[in-house]
Structure formats: C-alpha cells, structure tokens
Amino acid sequence: MKMDILSVKNLKKHFGGVKAVDGCSIAIETGTVVGLIGPNGAGKTTVFNLISGFERGVGEIVFKGIRTDNLSPFKIARCGMVRTFQIPRALTKMTVSENLMLAPKSQAGERIWDVWLRPKRVREQERQIREKSRDILEFFEISHLEDEYAGALSGGQKKLLEMARAMMIDPSMMLLDEPFAGVNPTLARKISRYICELCEGGMTFLVIEHDIPAITKISDRIVVMNEGKVMAEGEPEEIKRRRDVLNVYIGGEG
Amino acid sequence: MIEYVDTLLPYITTILLISSIYAIFSLGLNLEWGFTGLINFGHVAFLAIGAYTTVMFNMSGFPLFLSVIAGIVLSGFFGLLLGIPTLRLREDYLAIVTIGFSEVLRFILLNEQWLTRGPFGIHGFERPLQDVIPYQHYNTFLLIVYLVILAIIYLSLERLVRSPWGRVLKSIREDEAVPSALGKNVFWYRLQSLMIGSAIAGLAGAMLAFYIMYIEPNTFKPIETFHAWIIIILGGTASNKGTIVGALVFYTFLSVTQFTNRFLPFTAHQMGAFRMIVIGLLLMLLMMYKPEGIFGKKEELALSD
Ligand SMILES: Nc1ncnc2c1ncn2[C@@H]1O[C@H](COP(=O)(O)OP(=O)(O)OP(=O)(O)O)[C@@H](O)[C@H]1O
Ligand SMILES: [Mg+2]
Numbered sequence: 001m002k003m004d005i006l007s008v009k010n011l012k013k014h015f016g017g018v019k020a021v022d023g024c025s026i027a028i029e030t031g032t033v034v035g036l037i038g039p040n041g042a043g044k045t046t047v048f049n050l051i052s053g054f055e056r057g058v059g060e061i062v063f064k065g066i067r068t069d070n071l072s073p074f075k076i077a078r079c080g081m082v083r084t085f086q087i088p089r090a091l092t093k094m095t096v097s098e099n100l101m102l103a104p105k106s107q108a109g110e111r112i113w114d115v116w117l118r119p120k121r122v123r124e125q126e127r128q129i130r131e132k133s134r135d136i137l138e139f140f141e142i143s144h145l146e147d148e149y150a151g152a153l154s155g156g157q158k159k160l161l162e163m164a165r166a167m168m169i170d171p172s173m174m175l176l177d178e179p180f181a182g183v184n185p186t187l188a189r190k191i192s193r194y195i196c197e198l199c200e201g202g203m204t205f206l207v208i209e210h211d212i213p214a215i216t217k218i219s220d221r222i223v224v225m226n227e228g229k230v231m232a233e234g235e236p237e238e239i240k241r242r243r244d245v246l247n248v249y250i251g252g253e254g
Numbered sequence: 255m256i257e258y259v260d261t262l263l264p265y266i267t268t269i270l271l272i273s274s275i276y277a278i279f280s281l282g283l284n285l286e287w288g289f290t291g292l293i294n295f296g297h298v299a300f301l302a303i304g305a306y307t308t309v310m311f312n313m314s315g316f317p318l319f320l321s322v323i324a325g326i327v328l329s330g331f332f333g334l335l336l337g338i339p340t341l342r343l344r345e346d347y348l349a350i351v352t353i354g355f356s357e358v359l360r361f362i363l364l365n366e367q368w369l370t371r372g373p374f375g376i377h378g379f380e381r382p383l384q385d386v387i388p389y390q391h392y393n394t395f396l397l398i399v400y401l402v403i404l405a406i407i408y409l410s411l412e413r414l415v416r417s418p419w420g421r422v423l424k425s426i427r428e429d430e431a432v433p434s435a436l437g438k439n440v441f442w443y444r445l446q447s448l449m450i451g452s453a454i455a456g457l458a459g460a461m462l463a464f465y466i467m468y469i470e471p472n473t474f475k476p477i478e479t480f481h482a483w484i485i486i487i488l489g490g491t492a493s494n495k496g497t498i499v500g501a502l503v504f505y506t507f508l509s510v511t512q513f514t515n516r517f518l519p520f521t522a523h524q525m526g527a528f529r530m531i532v533i534g535l536l537l538m539l540l541m542m543y544k545p546e547g548i549f550g551k552k553e554e555l556a557l558s559d
Contacts, residue, residue, distance in 0.1 A: 054435075074436075074437050074440065077435055093427075093557055094421075105436075107418045109417045112446060112450075115419055122418065125418075126418065149553065149557055151554075151557025165436070169437075
C-alpha cells in the first residue's frame with residue numbers, strides 16, 4: 001500500500017459568519033491525481049490557501065510526515081509543495097522569462113555573497129535555468145512571449161504562465177487551482193497528458209476544476225466539497241453516478 | 255575670462271560633489287523602493303548615523319578608514335533593527351516607523367549634548383589625507399574620490415539587481431505571494447535590501463561630513479529623505495542610472511536657483527519657499543508629460559494585473 005503524502009484532518013476556517021471550510025478531511029496518496037470539485041463558494045480555494053500556508057485555520061495538516069499547519073508559505077513550499085493561484089498572479093513588470101527563472105529553488109545567485117564569490121557557478125546555473133524555462137515555454141506554446149512583460153499577456157496566457165512557473169520547480173506535490181479555466185481545449189488536453197506523465201514519474205496532484213469531463217479523465221480519485229464540507233469522495237465513475245452530487249453540482253439528466 | 259573660469263570651476267566642483275553624495279544616498283533608497291517596493295520615509299536617519307558615527311569614532315581615536323566602516327556597519331545594523339519588527343507587517347508600517355525613527359534620532363542628536371554637542375554641531379574633525387592634499391586642491395581631490403566611489407556603488411548595484419538575488423527583490427515588489435509560494439523567504443530578502451540600502455546611506459553620511467566639515471542635527475531633516483524620493487521619481491523608479499542623473503539635475507537646480515534672488519524681489523527665506531514651489535510645479539509637469547521619469551521604462555507604466 002502507498003503512503004499518504006498529504007493528510008488534512010478536520011480543517012476549519014471561518015470568515016466572520018461565513019464557514020468557508022467547516023470540518024474538512026482529505027487524505028492523498030503519493031503519486032496520484034486527486035480532483036477537488038464543488039460549486040462556487042464551496043471552500044475549495046480556501047482549502048488550498050490553508051494547505052499552502054496562506055491562511056491560518058484550525059485543524060491538522062501533515063505533509064510528508066511534517067505538521068505544516070503552523071508553517072509559513074515559503075517553508076511549506078520548501079518542503080516540496082507548489083501551488084498555483086486561481087486568479088493568475090503574473091509579476092507584471094518582469095518579463096515572462098524572468099517570471100519562470102525566478103522559480104527554481106536554491107539558486108546560488110539568490111545568495112548575495114555567491115553573486116560575488118561564485119560568479120561562474122551563478123552564470124552556469126542561470127544558463128541551465130534559462131534552457132529549462134525555454135523548454136517549458138515551448139510546451140505551453142508561449143515561446144514567442146519570452147521577452148514580453150508578463151503584465152502585457154492576455155488572461156489565458158497569464159493562466160499558462162502561472163502554471164509554467166510552477167512547473168519550473170520539480171516539487172513532490174502540486175496544487176493546481178482551475179488549471180483549465182480560460183485555456184483553449186487542445187492545450188488543456190496537452191496539459192492533462194503532461195500532468196499524467198508527471199504523475200507516473202511520482203509527482204502528486206491536487207487539482208481544483210469545474211470542467212468535469214477533463215478532471216474525471218485525469219483523476220484517480222475525486223473529492224466533492226459543498227458548503228465547506230466534503231460531501232462525497234471516490235473514484236471518478238462512482239462520483240459521476242452519485243445522486244446527491246448530481247443534485248448539488250453536476251446537474252442531473254432528469 | 256580667466257577670472258570667470260576661476261570662479262566657475264570651483265562652483266561646478268561643489269555641485270558635482272553634493273550631487274555625487276546625494277546620488278549615493280538616493281541609490282540606497284532606490285534599492286529599497288525601486289527594486290524591493292519598501293516604503294522608507296526615514297532614509298535620512300541612516301545618513302545621520304553614518305555621518306555621526308564616522309566623526310565620533312574618529313574623534314575618539316579610531317583611524318579614519320575604520321571609522322567610515324563603523325558608520326556603514328552601524329547604519330546597516332539600524333536598518334536591521336527597524337526591519338525586524340516591521341517587514342513582516344503591511345508595507346505602510348515600515349513607512350510610519352522609519353519616519354518616526356528619523357525624527358526621534360534627530361531629537362536625540364539635538365538633546366544628548368554630552369555625546370553630540372547638540373545644536374552646536376561638530377566641526378574641526380579630520381578629513382581623509384588632509385595633511386597631504388593642499389587645501390586649495392582639496393575639493394578637486396574629494397570629487398575624484400567621490401566619483402570613483404559612486405562608480406563602484408553604481409556598478410555593484412547594477413550587478414546585484416541583475417542577478418537572481420535582484421530577481422527575487424523585484425518579484426517581492428510585484429507581488430510577494432508569488433515568491434512565497436515558490437519557497438523564497440520574502441522577509442529575509444526585504445531585510446537584506448533595507449540593510450544594504452541603509453549601509454549605502456551611511457557611507458553617503460560619512461562622505462557628506464568630510465565635504466561640509468561640519469555636522470549638526472538639522473542637516474538631517476526629513477526633507478532630505480523626500481529630496482531622495484524626488485530624485486528617484488525624477489530619474490525613473492528602479493533605474494540606477496536615472497537616480498544618478500536625477501541627483502545631478504536636482505542639485506544643479508537647487509544650487510543655480512540660489513543665486514536667482516539677485517534678479518527676483520525675494521528675501522532668502524522667501525526664495526527657499528519659491529524654489530520648492532517651482533520644484534513642485536516641475537514635478538507635476540514631469541508627471542504629466544513624462545510620468546516614467548528620465549530613464550524609466552514607459553511601457554512598464556501601462557501594465558496591470
Ligand atoms: N478572504 C476572505 N474573506 C471573507 N470571505 C472569504 C474569503 N475567502 C473566501 N471567503 C468566502 O469563503 C467561501 C469559500 O470561498 P472559496 O474561494 O474557497 O470558494 P471556491 O470553492 O474556491 O469557489 P470557486 O469555485 O468560485 O472558486 C465563499 O463564501 C467566500 O465568500
Ligand atoms: Mg476557487
């Protein structure tokens with residue numbers, strides 16, 4: 001049996017009277033793709049914010065055996081978890097290439113003394129990182145935008161940039177918040193295939209998505225949230241047949 | 255003609271000296287604001303710490319060079335002290351705390367007379383190589399040294415902001431959530447930026463003391479901080495080259511207009527106010543017709559999320 005890379009127990013987050021997340025428990029096996037679906041305002045993004053440390057709530061979060069519910073976002077990221085944002089956060093006054101090259105972890109040139117003491121190593125790393133960023137840009141079909149300011153990109157292109165930047169890191173786990181929203185269908189399918197490829201390589205994914213056919217196709221398991229709680233969990237085919245899920249979210253045929 | 259050159263050259267030298275000192279001072283703030291997005295309204299405090307530390311260390315027996323180093327280090331250290339409680343909070347906290355700090359520091363300098371001689375100020379302290387360089391050539395000598403220091407600071411900063419380290423700073427300026435989500439310790443980078451910016455201001459403080467030969471608390475009023483802000487905006491935010499040109503333009507303007515009261519019916523005091531009005535008007539015109547500043551990038555202004 002495989003290990004759980006992430007386990008969330010009885011997570012709660014209230015905003016005033018709004019119970020955004022209200023006792024949510026999820027366990028995710030290493031090397032799987034888990035889809036997180038549910039109606040608008042169900043609390044999906046808030047769960048992401050809690051797991052990635054951007055919001056503080058109540059409950060237990062264990063990632064790779066480490067309690068992370070009290071760690072700051074950058075420490076959680078360093079544990080090997082990378083997230084994307086539902087509304088893309090492009091670094092507007094930086095180029096697309098700079099946006100990507102920022103991402104890789106432990107770059108020598110990020111330490112001020114290494115800029116002076118190890119210029120050769122910094123240059124060599126920069127070359128490798130640039131090469132990698134070009135490969136990823138090519139994959140996402142935005143190579144021609146390499147030297148554009150990120151702020152000049154279209155909404156969909158920013159979405160791609162957001163994902164491309166996360167892919168620059170080789171994390172153990174990725175949280176993708178609606179990766180296919182606003183992305184053209186051919187590219188969405190290509191990204192789906194890529195996620196499955198990375199997954200076979202051992203990476204774990206938790207993906208929020210409203211595109212039900214797309215998410216059921218790539219997911220090993222689906223978690224359905226409603227009003228801050230997990231209302232159903234299981235294999236995609238099973239979820240698609242659940243009467244309660246159909247009523248609340250997917251919509252019945254009759 | 256000869257006479258004319260004789261008075262003009264020293265005059266140009268003084269303008270270049272003061273411009274180079276304040277260019278360095280403003281380069282420190284440009285690292286903080288232009289590249290990291292830190293709002294520091296008390297930058298002048300670090301100019302004061304640099305100047306007073308250098309002079310007081312030297313007068314208590316330390317060699318001049320070590321005293322300057324002490325001024326730089328202590329300025330950086332105070333940047334660290336101010337940064338630790340504020341840089342985790344929203345950016346306006348740093349603005350409030352720094353402006354408060356710079357005024358509190360000035361009042362301490364005014365009131366702790368046993369240490370600083372208060373409002374009488376300190377003069378008659380040692381200047382670098384003062385026994386070797388003839389007095390009539392001293393400013394020329396100082397100018398050459400200061401231009402070399404300015405070049406070193408400029409080239410070092412350019413190298414830093416173009417490195418991966420500078421890339422992290424810029425990402426913090428744009429949206430700190432992104433570097434955080436990618437595992438960068440935003441707080442630590444902000445702290446580094448504030449420390450280095452403050453240390454650079456400390457160096458400018460020592461240079462200022464050597465040039466004006468007299469320091470007193472009121473040399474370090476909050477207006478000096480805002481002059482640096484004007485210089486950065488004038489030159490183009492996040493452009494080191496622009497900051498240097500901005501300092502030159504600004505201090506040339508200040509200095510040239512000092513003599514215009516010969517042609518205008520103003521007292522010296524009125525003239526001071528009039529100059530600020532003109533500067534304000536010029537800045538407004540700049541914002542209307544060239545909002546990105548002299549060397550700023552126009553295309554960056556149009557960008558949004
Ligand atoms: N910072 C906040 N302050 C106040 N309320 C919030 C905040 N963030 C989220 N909420 C509320 O929490 C609830 C859950 O929001 P959340 O963004 O998690 O929904 P979601 O499942 O991601 O929805 P969508 O599918 O529309 O993205 C909503 O009712 C929202 O209004
Ligand atoms: Mg959401």
